Amino acid sequence: MSDDTICFSDHKIVPDVLQSCPYKMLKVTYSGGQRVDMGRELTPTQVKQQPTVEWEADPNTLYTLILTDPDAPSRKDPKYREWHHWLVVNIPGNNIEEGQVLTAYVGAGPPEGTGLHRYVFLVFKQNQQLNCNEPRIPKTSGDKRSNFSTAKFITKYKLGNPIAGNFFQAQWDDYVPQLYKQLSGKK
Incomplete structure (x- = not known):
């Protein structure tokens, strides 16, 4: 475990999501060069498009990528824990586009007045x-x-501990109503 991943414990991702910290840091970059940096705050507007995600990958190995929010609808009342934002399995090496998408990417959408939410990226x-x-x-x-x-x-898919991870925090901004409209299937 690196000093960077200790942040997972400091922000209570361990134990809220995981039992142990990832071994390495995951590189996550949104359009405009916005980088996810171990808990740095980003806005829903900044993270609305699917990011580029990179890790030290063996091209002959398959990986799973998860993006989850353990703070739904709020950190004080996480009755919907976890709300998952992205789930891709059978990723060959670092080629997410070639993986099997189980849950399509959607960005952060914390309800108004619920404070900061943690958005956790994990690779297995x-x-x-x-x-x-x-x-x-x-x-x-x-x-x-x-x-x-x-x-x-x-546990179900015998994935073990994450090999890499990262996370950001976000709170409501004026993009969130547009995301809710998208999720309701309305134009």
Whole structure:
């Protein structure tokens, strides 16, 4: 564990999402050069487009990527913990576009007045190709995103500890109503 990943404990991602910290830092960059940096605050407007995610990957190995918010609807009342924002399995090396998308990416959408939410990126090395029976969730749907459990998913598919991770924090801004409209399937 590096000094960078100790931040996962400081921000209570361990134990709220994981039992142990990732080994390495995940490089996550949004359009405009906005970088995710271990808890730095970004706005929903800054993170609305799918980011570039990079890690030290073996091109002959498959990986799983998860982005989850353990603070839904708020950190004080996380009754929907976790609300997952992105889930891709069977990623060959670093090629996310070639992976199997189970849950399409949507950016941060913390409800107004709920304070900072943690948005946690995790990558796991797979031992084999996964055959997942999880629902496929498009970017136009909020259905089946709440009450996701990273811990249960890890156990179910025998993923072990994350090899890399990173996270940012965000609170409501005026982009959030547009995201809610997108998730309701309305134009």
